Amino acid sequence: MTTVNLETLKAGETATIAAVHTDRALSYRLAALGFRIGKRVEVIRHGRFSGPLHVRIGATDIMLRKEEAQKIEVQTPAR
Template sequence: MGEDAFALDHFQVGEQGRITDIQAEAELLQRMAALGLREGCVVQVLRKASLGGPIHVRVGTTEVIMRRIEAKRIVVVPMLDLMATP
């Protein structure tokens, strides 16, 4: 992972970033791609369950709930919210 890149499971609720890599075998890569999780896509964390439970994310117009172990395989570079006011 690069200096500015993190695993998706490190993101907090409301944070978003651009997927730079998915470290998974071909079958899981294909399944994630079918859900819209591909390199270059923007993903936003909507909810995180407590005690290591699943993560609810939005990619495009699709919402996906995934296990933390899968979220750890998705490398994401954080994006600044350009619409935020200081």
């Protein structure tokens, strides 16, 4: 397994959340949206011009700022 930040994944790729490195308030908000260690996350698309990242956790679609996605570590299968 390889650990990278969520922002580096391409559209269509999936990974497992390994860690969330944010302040407490954002960490609670992300947890309420489903960003928990061990959950699978799929990247749907990247916004243009460094725009938001569209991701899916289970049946929930979420838009994340690039800065937030960079603070979420995910594990991907070895390539």
